[in-house]
Amino acid sequence: MMNILLVLPVVIPLTTLLLGLLFKRRHAWVSFISLSGSLALLAAGAWLVMLAAQGMVLSGQMANWAAPYGISLVIDRLSAVMVAITGVIGLATLVYAHRQPMPADFLRDVHLFVQGLLAGICGAFITADVFNLYVWFEVLLIGSFALIALGGGERRLAGAMTYLVLNMLATLMFLLAAGLVYGSTGTLNMGELALIFRAEQASSGAWLGVMLMLLSFAVKAALFPLFGWLPASYHVAWTPVSALFAGLLTKVGVYALIRMVTLLWPEPGMVHTVLLWVACATMIIGVLGAAAQTEVRRILSFHIVSQVGYMVLGLALATPLALAGAVFYLIHHIVVKANLFFVGGVAARLTGSERLAAMGGLYASKPLLAVLFAIPALSLAGIPPLSGFWAKFVLVKASLDAGVWVATFFALLTGIFTLLSMSKIWNESFLKAHPQPEQLGVAGDGPRGAWLTMIVLAAITVLIGFGAGPVMEYAVASAEQLVEAPAYLQLIERGAE
Template identity: 85%
Template sequence: MNVLVILPILIPLTTLLLALLVRRHHAWVTVISMTGSAILLLAGIYLVALAAEGTVLSAQMGGWAAPYGISLVIDRLSAVMVAISGVIGFATLVYCFRQPMPADFLRDTHLFIQGLLVGICGAFVTADIFNLYVWFEVLLIGSFALIALGGGERRLSGAMTYLVLNMLATLLFLLAAGLVYGATGTLNMGELALLFRADEASAGAWLGVILMLVSFSIKAALFPLFGWLPASYHVAWTPVSALFAGLLTKVGVYALIRLVTLLWPEPGVVHSVLLWVACATMIIGVLGAAAQTEVRRILSFHIVSQVGYMVLGLALATPLALAGAVFYLIHHIVVKANLFFVGGIAARLSGSERLAAMGGLYARTPLLAILFAIPALSLAGIPPLSGFWAKFVLVKASLDAGIWVAAFFALFTGIFTLLSMSKIWNETFLKAHPDPERIGATGNGPRSAWFTVAGLAAITVMIGLGAGPVMDYAIAASTQLIEAPAYLQLLNRGGE
């Protein structure tokens, strides 16, 4: 077995277990958690370097040959998702460092974040449907605990909304997995790909897979199944909101991309449905953001609209469009998490995250204005930042495919995204604060938070300026998605 394949799971799991052993010593929990996240980040970068050279890693757990055992695969897409998860996980813990919160609260945050990273990374590397369900369960437990952490009526209400709808999606996934197994006798993704690509799947298998796609759509917050996200993300502690904004819906998007490209490499009915779902998600999300008056509520609706772009790339099903979806995933995870981080600093300085109660921050901290402008303009697709290239590729892929309506919705959503970011900019930074004495009354916050947003802003700029190599990687990843060598060859090798 190739040990490298299990590193993305083993590192956060080991970190969690070690932190639990010393949980009474809060400082040691922090040290172990941050060290483990740094190691996960380094491991992710190494896996991306291997994947960029064309290396595909695979393994079978327990010595059982595919398709009977649990298969693990790391290709270009899963490698970069592990790496970007390491970036956001480490950034979140740095942001949390020395925050003015109770020691027990900070300790529990570290523990639950490590548990969450176990589930996220497990979902990215598994090649087995039931194993994916298990990682979704792990992810759900960790994410619910993080939302509810700290208590309070508002937070618990949002946590229950999150739990109920995501539990529904998880139960639907379990039902779908049972239907697929009953109809095909397997839950190995590679073997399912062979059945569907040969058009040998039964009606029961089709029903199970469609239910599975609905489950993933709920996890990804696609229209019309997105209501849980803006009702829950804004109630969590700011670093937790940022972590969720960056990673959680992307696990659902990843599962959609992986399953659809495996089973249907050529455009078909499923892609046509996803196309209209993607367009509706973009429009409804951005219009919902326009109606909000709190920073994190606005940003939460923009998560929904931006997920539409990623699914648009999947729906178009051309190599360029899939590459655009991969590029968009990389760009959006960094940008969206950073906007929540910046929003947290702005709310601390203003004394509120309601736009009406904010203002005057440009004069108070021009650096924060710059650190907000970089991810905000990138989200809106302003050149030469990362978001411009991601949107450009998807619009070009839409026009190349002759689907003008998709290009229109993508551009329309980009314009309204810019308007939303302008609203936050004007209300938070340019207008006068209604109560100037409140500005900075609680201080600027720990320097670690500022280092976090500066670092993520730098990554956004680097992705934009280095779009060529990133796009080359994304194009190669899209080819792997369509040809699926990692999943199909695993069966031929008997799981070596």
């Protein structure tokens, strides 16, 4: 039973994908199968979180090959909550995409590729094997390549090309890193790598491999100075697709960074110092990049970069509180960011454009949308009592406790700029009168599912804000578990017997 639960996060999307392919000629069936599959993934995620919250850590060896030779899977608190959030965003994306005015073939393809993407993302969250992580990265890359190019057109394909080349390069780097790590340590199991590094028995070759691995994660997570691919590609995809990417994809990189760094170096050291400066630069440069943009999704894309900086800041400070802050930030950010993209999509539909200059009049004509924008936007900027406030509060407190003033300074400064950016979108697309009032709302409100998605995600943001206590407790416990990594190390001990 436990083993089945362990592989559910991967099996559900893959089964859904296969079933969908079987009935690919019947579009209504595909969307039904895909929506129920996402619901099942969300349910499995919620179940895993409940188990994890009771302190249970699921772990196992695939096909009963003992560690470190077989592939290990581990679902601890962080993995469980990431799977659950993946379920939330996956379902949200598909509900939002449901009945959008697009060709039926297009919508079916979106459903199928999203399931493939979800399988890759969930796999990356539960694996405890470096090479297996590479395979999941590839699975999610293939899904994301297809999704970003879907629909075609000059602008979209150009963005897809940029995305494709740079992400393939990062993944190749990861493959080489896995090879080097195996060549110098003789293992690919994260637990055994942790034992080697914690005992300070790692050779220089192993260090080289691991550093290359962190570099490729940094590209995936869009850290300074490797974030160039993100603002060059996210704004070209179809709106629900870019919302899904914005919510989840960079966070897989952040998750991998958090996992490897906490496993290999439980105590702060050289790696943490480098990450600290990278995090500060990422925060401030991302937000400054956003200031120069004049389109909704481009502004939001740069904010993804800037927000990733906060999570890495938590990782770099490496105190229990800071790590908990990073985990809390991950949870809060995924929901908020995807929702902002969703709201941006509806706003673009109502005003007929996503260029700020051609938008306007939404506050007067659609007050509900204004509220739905204000909640995630204020949360992103860190206004109490929304979820983003607690996330930033914890990180700022952790940086003050650690005496790292420079991090406090950049975190607060970035918060101010974020608010500035959000008020730019607010002024231009909501408050200002529409330049061509007769164009406003011509396309109609759009599918009800899209509105439902935005309302539910905004409600989750408010809920995390008011119920920050339990979420924080969970994050603190996750942070402890990350550093102690009991399941990862036990698998190796058991394998050695």
